[in-house]
Amino acid sequence: MLIGDVARRSGVSARMLRHYESLGLVRPMGRTEAGYREYSSEDIRRIFHIESLRSLGLSLSEVGRALDDPDFKPAELVDDLIRQTRERIARETELLTRLRRIDAAEPADWEDVLQIVALLQALGSESAGRRQRGALSSAVEVPVPVEALVEAALSETDPNVAGALRWALARSGDDGLALLAEGIGSPVAEVRKRAVQSVAEIPSGKATTLLRDALTNSDIVVRRCAALALGTRGVADAIPTLIDMIVEDTNDADAADALSALASDPALAEQIATRLVDCLAHSTIGSSARRRLTEALAGIPGITTSRALADLSHDEDRAVALTATYILGLRNAR
Numbered sequence: 602m603l604i605g606d607v608a609r610r611s612g613v614s615a616r617m618l619r620h621y622e623s624l625g626l627v628r629p630m631g632r633t634e635a636g637y638r639e640y641s642s643e644d645i646r647r648i649f650h651i652e653s654l655r656s657l658g659l660s661l662s663e664v665g666r667a668l669d670d671p672d673f674k675p676a677e678l679v680d681d682l683i684r685q686t687r688e689r690i691a692r693e694t695e696l697l698t699r700l701r702r703i704d705a706a707e708p709a710d711w712e713d714v715l716q717i718v719a720l721l722q723a724l725g726s727e728s729a730g731r732r733q734r735g736a737l738s739s740a741v742e743v744p745v746p747v748e749a750l751v752e753a754a755l756s757e758t759d760p761n762v763a764g765a766l767r768w769a770l771a772r773s774g775d776d777g778l779a780l781l782a783e784g785i786g787s788p789v790a791e792v793r794k795r796a797v798q799s800v801a802e803i804p805s806g807k808a809t810t811l812l813r814d815a816l817t818n819s820d821i822v823v824r825r826c827a828a829l830a831l832g833t834r835g836v837a838d839a840i841p842t843l844i845d846m847i848v849e850d851t852n853d854a855d856a857a858d859a860l861s862a863l864a865s866d867p868a869l870a871e872q873i874a875t876r877l878v879d880c881l882a883h884s885t886i887g888s889s890a891r892r893r894l895t896e897a898l899a900g901i902p903g904i905t906t907s908r909a910l911a912d913l914s915h916d917e918d919r920a921v922a923l924t925a926t927y928i929l930g931l932r933n934a935r
Contacts, residue, residue: 602640611648626651626665658682705746720745729759736765747773751780754799755792763795771802778807785815785823797823801830809834816842825851832859837869844876847897848890861900874898874905892920899928907932
């Protein structure tokens with residue numbers, strides 16, 4: 602079979618067939634009377650083998666080794682090809698993500714595109730200072746797509762950079778809430794924590810709803826963070842978790858402040874005072890926890906609190922009694 606016929610049958614161009622021959626991959630030994638190369642059925646079979654191996658990503662030199670070297674181990678090469686392919690897919694996926702983010706920002710011109718690229722590179726920098734500057738500038742220059750901000754916020758370990766990213770997300774409104782909700786459901790504890798902290802910075806009704814849902818999360822850190830944020834928003838659902846935080850000595854001062862903020866509503870003040878008093882009367886509550894609960898009563902107005910403090914000023918636990926007496930003195934002085 603002549604080269605033109607082989608090219609039509611195999612789909613490999615005559616030029617490429619000649620290239621294969623120059624590399625020694627195919628060596629047609631037959632010749633016609635006119636001196637033209639004549640390919641045997643074995644030559645054609647080898648051409649198909651070459652094309653099959655090339656389809657796997659092998660270079661022509663690797664194809665030659667695979668076909669001619671009896672000691673060649675295909676498993677090693679296949680493993681290497683798998684690694685290279687994964688790396689290439691990762692690079693291409695990263696490029697696709699970057700292009701989608703640029704497209705989502707709806708740049709008006711190439712100057713906008715370049716600014717977005719610069720900000721995306723800053724957010725991915727190894728320098729914490731550069732990441733922080735990128736987060737802060739994202740809200741005043743060409744806006745960075747919210748997906749990039751959320752991804753950065755959920756992976757950031759530097760507290761200063763994380764704060765800047767949460768600030769930038771808060772300025773973007775509710776756009777990032779769906780992605781942050783996914784973060785709250787992440788199997789990684791640190792990601793869940795960063796996600797709920799980011800939601801806590803967004804002052805919208807939708808963010809409040811998401812924080813309410815977070816109160817039932819299986820992760821206690823998520824529940825506590827949500828409760829602190831909801832306390833400052835006047836959401837009574839946070840009260841049980843806040844009181845538990847005081848009992849368990851976990852951010853108890855912040856929890857007491859959140860209860861105090863909630864207690865600006867008289868109806869909630871009575872509810873909070875009643876819950877605190879009930880906890881104080883519980884037999885399983887230790888001395889330190891009872892003292893912290895008593896201290897929390899200082900920020901709760903109302904008759905229930907005054908009566909409770911009066912009773913506690915005679916408590917058997919001297920630390921609790923002294924704390925209650927001190928708080929009563931401050932309240933009477935006002």
